[in-house]
Amino acid sequence: MSASNLHMYVMAAPLLSAFFVNLLGRMSKAWVSGLTLGSLAFSSVASLLLLGKVMSSGGFSYTVGNWVPPFGIELIVDHLSALMLVLISVVALFASISALKSVERELPGREHLFFTLYLILIAGLMGLVLTGDAFNLYVLLEITSITTYGLIAMGRGRAPLASFNYIIMGSIGACFYLLGVGYLYLMTGTLNMADIASILPQMDGGAAIATALAFMLVGLWIKMALFPLHGWLPNAYSLAPTGAGLIVAPLMTKVTIYLMLRVMFSIFSPDYLFIANPLVQSGIVWVAALAIVCASSLALAQRNLKRMLTYIIVAEVGYMVGGAWLANSIGMTGAVLHIVNDALMTLCLFLAAAAILYRTGSLDFIHLQGIFRKMPITMAAFTVGAFAMIGVPPTAGFFSKWYLILGGIEAGQWAYVIALLFSSLVNAVLFFRIIEIGYFFKEGEHHDHTPRNEAPLAMQVPLVITAVALIVIGLGSGPLVEHIIKLALPAGF
Amino acid sequence: MSIQTSIWPLVAVLVSLLGAIPIMLSDRNPNLRESWTLVAALTKIAIVLSLLPHVLAGGGWEFVIAQVVPGVPLVLRVDAMGMFFALVASILWFFTSLYSIGYMRTLGEHAQTRYFASFAVAISATLGVAFAGNLLTMYLFYEVLSLSTYPLVTHEQNAEARKSGRKYLTYILGTSIGLALPAMLIVYSITGNLDFQDGGVMAGSGASPELLALVLVLFLFGFAKSGVMPFHGWLPAAMVAPTPVSSFLHGVAVVKAGAFSILRVIFHILGPEQLATANLGWIVCTVAAVTILIASLVALTQDNLKRRLAYSTIGQLSYMILGAGMLSAAGMTGGLLHIAMHAFGKITLFFCAGAIYVAAGKKYISQMDGLGRRMPITYLAFMLGSISIIGMPPLGGFISKWNLVLGAVNSDQMILLLVLLISSLLNAAYFLPIVYRGFFAKAADPVYEEGIKEAPLFCLVPLSVTASASLALFFYPDIFVTLAQLALFP
Numbered sequence: 001m002s003a004s005n006l007h008m009y010v011m012a013a014p015l016l017s018a019f020f021v022n023l024l025g026r027m028s029k030a031w032v033s034g035l036t037l038g039s040l041a042f043s044s045v046a047s048l049l050l051l052g053k054v055m056s057s058g059g060f061s062y063t064v065g066n067w068v069p070p071f072g073i074e075l076i077v078d079h080l081s082a083l084m085l086v087l088i089s090v091v092a093l094f095a096s097i098s099a100l101k102s103v104e105r106e107l108p109g110r111e112h113l114f115f116t117l118y119l120i121l122i123a124g125l126m127g128l129v130l131t132g133d134a135f136n137l138y139v140l141l142e143i144t145s146i147t148t149y150g151l152i153a154m155g156r157g158r159a160p161l162a163s164f165n166y167i168i169m170g171s172i173g174a175c176f177y178l179l180g181v182g183y184l185y186l187m188t189g190t191l192n193m194a195d196i197a198s199i200l201p202q203m204d205g206g207a208a209i210a211t212a213l214a215f216m217l218v219g220l221w222i223k224m225a226l227f228p229l230h231g232w233l234p235n236a237y238s239l240a241p242t243g244a245g246l247i248v249a250p251l252m253t254k255v256t257i258y259l260m261l262r263v264m265f266s267i268f269s270p271d272y273l274f275i276a277n278p279l280v281q282s283g284i285v286w287v288a289a290l291a292i293v294c295a296s297s298l299a300l301a302q303r304n305l306k307r308m309l310t311y312i313i314v315a316e317v318g319y320m321v322g323g324a325w326l327a328n329s330i331g332m333t334g335a336v337l338h339i340v341n342d343a344l345m346t347l348c349l350f351l352a353a354a355a356i357l358y359r360t361g362s363l364d365f366i367h368l369q370g371i372f373r374k375m376p377i378t379m380a381a382f383t384v385g386a387f388a389m390i391g392v393p394p395t396a397g398f399f400s401k402w403y404l405i406l407g408g409i410e411a412g413q414w415a416y417v418i419a420l421l422f423s424s425l426v427n428a429v430l431f432f433r434i435i436e437i438g439y440f441f442k443e444g445e446h447h448d449h450t451p452r453n454e455a456p457l458a459m460q461v462p463l464v465i466t467a468v469a470l471i472v473i474g475l476g477s478g479p480l481v482e483h484i485i486k487l488a489l490p491a492g493f
Numbered sequence: 494m495s496i497q498t499s500i501w502p503l504v505a506v507l508v509s510l511l512g513a514i515p516i517m518l519s520d521r522n523p524n525l526r527e528s529w530t531l532v533a534a535l536t537k538i539a540i541v542l543s544l545l546p547h548v549l550a551g552g553g554w555e556f557v558i559a560q561v562v563p564g565v566p567l568v569l570r571v572d573a574m575g576m577f578f579a580l581v582a583s584i585l586w587f588f589t590s591l592y593s594i595g596y597m598r599t600l601g602e603h604a605q606t607r608y609f610a611s612f613a614v615a616i617s618a619t620l621g622v623a624f625a626g627n628l629l630t631m632y633l634f635y636e637v638l639s640l641s642t643y644p645l646v647t648h649e650q651n652a653e654a655r656k657s658g659r660k661y662l663t664y665i666l667g668t669s670i671g672l673a674l675p676a677m678l679i680v681y682s683i684t685g686n687l688d689f690q691d692g693g694v695m696a697g698s699g700a701s702p703e704l705l706a707l708v709l710v711l712f713l714f715g716f717a718k719s720g721v722m723p724f725h726g727w728l729p730a731a732m733v734a735p736t737p738v739s740s741f742l743h744g745v746a747v748v749k750a751g752a753f754s755i756l757r758v759i760f761h762i763l764g765p766e767q768l769a770t771a772n773l774g775w776i777v778c779t780v781a782a783v784t785i786l787i788a789s790l791v792a793l794t795q796d797n798l799k800r801r802l803a804y805s806t807i808g809q810l811s812y813m814i815l816g817a818g819m820l821s822a823a824g825m826t827g828g829l830l831h832i833a834m835h836a837f838g839k840i841t842l843f844f845c846a847g848a849i850y851v852a853a854g855k856k857y858i859s860q861m862d863g864l865g866r867r868m869p870i871t872y873l874a875f876m877l878g879s880i881s882i883i884g885m886p887p888l889g890g891f892i893s894k895w896n897l898v899l900g901a902v903n904s905d906q907m908i909l910l911l912v913l914l915i916s917s918l919l920n921a922a923y924f925l926p927i928v929y930r931g932f933f934a935k936a937a938d939p940v941y942e943e944g945i946k947e948a949p950l951f952c953l954v955p956l957s958v959t960a961s962a963s964l965a966l967f968f969y970p971d972i973f974v975t976l977a978q979l980a981l982f983p
Contacts, residue, residue, distance in 0.1 A: 391670070392640065393633040399561060402678070409682045417675070424670050432662055440650055475567070478560030 006050040007062065007077050010085055011126040013039040013046070014092075018119035025112025032111045033100050036119065040096055043089035043126075047082070054082040055483060061132060061194075074132040074192055076266075080336065080488035084129040084258055087340055091250050091347050092122045094462035099243030101458045102354050106241050107154060114154060118247060121147040125255050134181045134267065135191040137259065138174065141223065145170045148252065151244035152236050162235035169222055169232040177219030183212035184267070193266040200268065213273075216263050224256035226317050227291030234310040242354045245306070250347040253313055254339045257320045261335075264324065265490030274327040281327055282413065288322030289419035291315065296426040305353055305363040308430060309346070312389065315423055316342045322416045323404045329489060331407025336485050337477065338400035341388070344470055345397055348385035351463040352378055355455035371438040374453045377460055379438055381467035386431035388470045391424045396470045399477040495552045502569040502624050503556045505540040505579070509533045509586075510617035513610040520606045527594050530609050534587040537620070541576075541583045548576045549975060551983070555626060564686040567633065570626030572689070573979035574760070577829065578623040578753050580976075581836045582746055586616045588955040589741035592844055595951025596737050599851050607644060608735070614641035619746040622753060628677050628687035628762060631754060632669070635716070638750055639665045645738045646731045657730040664717050664727035673715025676708050680762060689757060691983050693764020702771040705763060709773055712758045713780060718751025719814060720807040722784040728807055732799040736850060739799055740843030745836045748806055752813040756829060759817045760981065769820045777818025781811040782912045789919035796857050798846045801923060802839070808916060809835045809882060815909065816897050822981070824900025829977045830970070831893035837963045838881035838890055844956035845875040848948035858927055865931025867945045870953060872931045874960035879924035881963040884917050889966030892974075 017039035024031035054060075059078030067073065096118070103114050124144035131137050149170070153163035185191055187208055188199045200209065218229075225233040237249050264273055274281045292315050299311035320342070323335030355378045356371065357363055372379045388397035401420060408417040454460065473480065512533030519526040544554055554571040561567055571579070593612070597605050618641055621634030639662070647658035681687055683698050690696075695705070717724035728748070732739055742748075759765060759777070768774055785808045792804035809831070816828020848871045855861055865872035877888060884894030894913065901909040947953055966973070 387640070390666075392636050393629070394559075394561070394567065402562060405675070405678050406682055409678060421671060421675060424674075425667060428662070428666050428670065432659075432666075436655060436658065439644070439647065440655055475559040475561065478562065478566070481563075482560075 004060075004062070006046050006053065007075065007082075007085065007130060010043045010046045010050060010089060011123055011130065013042045014119040014126070015123035018116050018123065021112055021119060022116040025115065029104075029111055032115050036096050036100065036115050037093070039119065040089060040093040040122070043122075044086070044093050047085040047089045050077065051082040051086050051484075054079055073136060074194070075130040076132040076193075077130065078488065079484055080258070080261070081129045083340070083484055083488055084255070085126055087343055088122065088125050088129065088251060088255070091343055092247060094351070094466060095243075095246040095250070095347060097462045098351050098354050098459045099246050101456055102242040102246075102358055105358065106156075106243070110154070114151070114241070114243060117147045117150045118243070121151065121247065125251055128255055129258055132193050132266070133191055134184065134193055134196065134263075137262070138178050138181060141177065141259070142174055144252070144255075145174065145223070148244075148248055151248065152240040154244065155239045155241045157239065158235070159239040159241075162232075162239045166232045166236040169229075173219045173222030173229075175219070176215045176222065180212045180215030180217075180219060183208055183215065187212070193262070196267050197269065200272070213263075213268060216267075217260065220256055220260045220263065221321075224253045224260070224317050224321075225314050226287070226321055227295050227314055230291075230295065230314045230317075233314060234307055237310045237313070238304070238306045242357055246347070246350050246354060249309070249313060249350050250343045253317050254320075254343045257317070257324070257335070257339055260321070261324060261490065270327070270490070281325055284325040285322050285411075285413050285416050288318045288325065289413075289415040291318030292322070292416075292419040292423045296423045299430055300426060303365050305356070305365065305368070305434065306350075308434075309349055309353065312427065312430070313346060316346075319401075319404060319420065319423075322413075322419075323407060326407045326411045326413060326416070328407050328410050330403050330410055332489050333481055333485055334400050334403030334405075334407050336488055337403060337481060340480075341396040341400045341470075341473065344466060344473065345385055345388045348381060348463065348466040348470060349389070351459065351466060352382035352385060355459040355463060356382075358455050358459060359453055365434070365437055368434060368437045370441045372435075373441075374451070375455060376452070378455055378463060381463045383435060384467040384470055386427075386435065388474075390427045390431060394471060394474040396474040396477065399474055403481075496555050496570070497547070497552065498556060499544075499554045500556055501540055501544060502554050502571050503558065505537060505544065505583075506569065506617055506620045506624060508536050508540065508617075509613040509620075513613040516610050516613060517606055523598070523605065526606065526609060527590075530590045530593075530613065531587070533613060534583075534590045537583045537616070538587055541579050541620075544571055545576060545580070548573055549972075549979070551979065558630075562629065565627055565629045565681065567630050568626035569621070569624040569630065570689070571624050573976045573983075574757070574829070575623045575625070577973060577976040577980060578749065578832060579620050580972075581749070581833045582616065582619045582623060585741060585745050585836060585840055585959070588959055589737055589840070592740070592847070592952055592955040593737040595949045596735065596847055596851055599949055599952075600735075602648070602735060604648070604650075608648060611641050611644045612738075612741075615645065615742060615746060619750055622750045625689075627689060628680065628758070631757065632673065632677060635673075635718070635750060635754060636666075636669060638747060639669065639718070642738075642742055642747055645742065646734045648735055648738070649733065653733050657733045660730040661727045664724055668715050668717035668724055671715075672711045676711035676715055679704075679708055679711075687762075689761035691761065693760070693767055694762050696764035696767045702773065705767065705771050706773055706776065709759075709763060709768070709776060712762075713755060713777060713814075716751045716754040716758075718747050719755050720748060720751065720784070720788075720810045721780055721814065722787060722807075725784065725788070725807045729800050729803040732797075732803050736799070736843060736847030739802075740840050740847065743803065744806060744839040744843045748810055749832050749836060752810050752832060755814055756817050756832075760825070765817075765820045765825065774818050774820040778815055778906070778909060781815035781818055782909060784808065784811040785815065785912055785916045786919075789916050789923070792923045793919065796859050798849070798856060798858050798861070798927070799843070801858065802842055802846060805842075805882065805920065805923065806839060808920075809839065812893070812897060812913075812916075815912075816893075816900060819897075819900045819904050819906065819909065821900045821904040823896050823903055825981050826974075826977050827893050827896030827898075827900055829980060830896060830973060831890075833973045834881065834889040834893040834963075834966060837959055837966060838878045838888070841874050841878035841956055841959040841963060842882070844952065844959065845871050845878065848952045848956060851952055852948040853945045858930075861927070862930045862934035863936030864945070865928065866936075868947050870947055870957060872928060874956045875931075876928045877960040877963055879920075879928060883920040883924065887964065887967045889963050889970065891967060892970050
């Protein structure tokens with residue numbers, strides 16, 4: 001096993017086990033959990049090793065099957081993609097421990113089907129962060145989208161409809177992206193990102209290149225649910241089976257943000273994006289600010305925990321898009337750090353929601369009364385996740401917000417700064433409303449009469465670990481930024 | 494001046510936090526659980542005292558917890574000002590713990606484990622605020638303090654508690670996120686660091702007076718725990734909490750953390766000299782003076798004893814802020830000293846209010862006529878506490894008020910002198926009648942003549958000790974005065 005192939009192992013493990021889960025999982029459920037957890041644990045270890053290697057000896061590019069770029073498929077392993085690989089595999093691992101339990105309850109007899117899609121989705125996400133080819137990116141994006149459509153459609157009730165909505169919107173987004181790639185191919189004659197990037201500055205492409213950029217961005221914005229293109233997300237994520245939500249909610253939007261960064265900086269350049277077109281740049285920050293404010297306000301109107309969380313996800317997308325377009329290194333640091341933090345915060349909250357749902361059968365606010373007494377450990381972890389979302393130090397969420405706000409101040413984008421503060425306050429209201437409901441009791445009920453009824457250990461353990469991780473990463477955000485994220489920033493920052 | 498690296502400041506902060514673990518594990522054995530609380534409290538005092546001599550000698554202690562943001566680590570640094578607050582908080586926590594045991598058990602309160610655990614977290618956070626070495630660290634502990642006191646404020650878990658809890662968080666969290674956080678980020682974006690430096694980290698940064706004024710106002714209202722109007726409404730509402738919570742948190746730890754934070758910012762972030770040059774002291778003084786007068790007037794009208802104490806606290810907190818706002822040596826000393834003097838006085842008053850509730854079940858002043866004859870010790874302590882707050886000799890409160898008066902005279906601000914005098918009269922007007930009616934008025938309820946006697950010893954001893962301490966502080970204020978001098982004029 002050669003160390004230079006580590007990233008291939010990371011990606012291959014879930015992909016291969018997807019097939020075996022499908023074949024062997026029919027015979028015995030033990031195969032499903034064994035293969036899923038085994039392959040993801042393997043990926044997690046391998047991705048950590050890979051990150052260590054990148055930190056010690058720098059990034060590298062890898063040509064699949066030794067076909068030289070620009071003709072062959074090129075994979076890029078640098079600080080940013082190695083970090084994303086760790087994030088994806090670790091989040092997937094923890095999510096799957098809990099998901100195994102909830103899928104067993106919600107989709108009895110179909111576990112092998114669910115986890116086949118689940119593992120392909122993860123392999124697709126890993127491919128997305130590695131690829132150095134604009135067209136491959138499209139293919140992998142569709143792999144992850146199609147598996148997600150399937151996973152969501154396995155939910156009950158109106159889930160198939162929500163999935164169908166998502167298919168329509170997702171396909172439109174994919175078309176936009178593909179059109180953009182097409183333009184670029186026409187102009188440059190290549191699909192390799194690095195190749196395009198080296199050709200573009202010499203070209204006087206004008207409108208065609210601007211159109212390509214616009215199409216690619218809009219395509220990705222639809223996929224990441226940037227307000228006002230978010231319409232599909234709340235239904236899709238809240239009606240999906242719990243197990244699907246656990247993986248899709250923390251990772252999909254975050255990986256798409258990563259793709260936006262790749263398009264912005266591996267294909268185009270800061271010069272082109274920020275200096276040549278300052279109006280576009282500040283316009284996008286304004287849209288991001290609007291997205292944050294509107295999505296936060298919409299979250300206030302929800303009466304169900306999971307739906308509320310989905311609107312928060314939409315607001316958080318605005319955080320990161322805004323941070324990436326602030327055009328300074330502090331904002332960019334904040335955006336990348338927030339990708340990591342937001343994935344973990346969302347995971348923490350969705351794990352808690354899954355545990356509550358498992359025991360109480362409902363996530364409507366009125367059914368959460370007295371939940372602190374019933375499930376103290378789950379709710380303690382939920383509270384940590386909530387504090388991270390609000391941005392209470394020393395949880396991780398505070399520090400990425402710190403960089404984002406600071407970047408906003410430096411760029412003089414006051415609307416964005418105010419939007420971030422507004423959203424923190426709204427998050428405080430949102431989560432303390434739930435904490436209050438859970439802390440108090442129904443009329444006439446008393447805490448002595450409410451029995452403890454904690455979630456099964458398989459759901460508690462990943463939840464508690466994630467909650468602790470939020471604090472540990474918060475306290476360790478100095479070294480994290482210093483040794484990884486600073487180096488992961490695109491050239492020129 | 495030598496700063497030594499040591500882990501003990503961290504231990505001092507964490508000891509009560511770690512104490513929360515055995516407290517929760519001893520859920521089924523109340524005696525054991527309370528022993529843990531007391532052990533943690535005593536350990537805390539011991540550690541703080543062991544750090545004291547070096548600080549008195551002009552040195553300090555430092556411990557870096559984590560590197561979180563470039564130029565701004567999470568760091569504890571024990572300097573004279575932090576030691577000042579830590580000393581007050583840790584000593585009073587011990588007596589509050591004793592008092593809590595008596596109070597909670599006599600009333601048979603529910604969820605006592607949660608109560609003691611939250612309390613332990615809150616005192617950890619308080620010490621963290623005291624020992625914080627920079628603004629970010631202080632903000633962190635300030636927020637932890639806000640959040641850990643929520644379960645205490647809402648302890649009763651009824652509709653009123655829910656309402657008060659909501660109000661509490663809205664004011665405290667809303668201002669800290671909405672005002673203090675952006676102010677801190679603005680300072681950081683100008684200076685690139687948030688250290689507490691003598692003379693202020695922003696001194697010499699070349700910030701315009703307008704910007705300084707903006708930052709000052711954001712901080713002044715951002716640390717709403719100090720109860721400056723119009724962000725004071727949470728404090729009377731929070732009186733729904735059990736009395737030990739009101740006495741310690743809303744007489745000492747929480748509210749003083751607010752005032753302390755504002756003083757820190759004025760002394761060590763913005764810098765008194767810079768503020769004086771930019772002529773911005775009047776903003777602070779005006780806000781504080783208005784708060785003092787209105788709060789004292791409102792206190793007169795309150796019949797609920799704890800609410801009257803709450804409004805009195807709002808007024809007294811602004812004394813500290815007023816002193817800092819004078820930007821003169823005596824004024825600032827008086828402001829800082831008032832943190833300690835007021836703490837000992839006010840906690841006594843709250844302890845007495847709780848003792849009256851435990852022994853007689855009374856909350857309203859109008860029902861307390863004649864009660865003093867049945868509870869002489871409690872009422873005597875109440876009298877001492879009142880006199881200290883009013884600022885008359887021979888109690889500790891006189892010393893801080895004297896300095897404040899000097900500060901007003903020295904800086905030729907006669908209007909502030911007038912405010913101080915009027916307020917003292919109002920303080921006397923709302924406190925002394927309680928004592929008088931307790932001892933001399935005809936009993937409101939004939940039952941008083943037989944059934945009622947003093948509260949249990951666990952309540953009585955702490956309130957006697959804090960009352961005596963108030964008295965002693967008049968004769969031996971040296972340690973606090975020295976620390977205040979060291980903090981302000983190193």
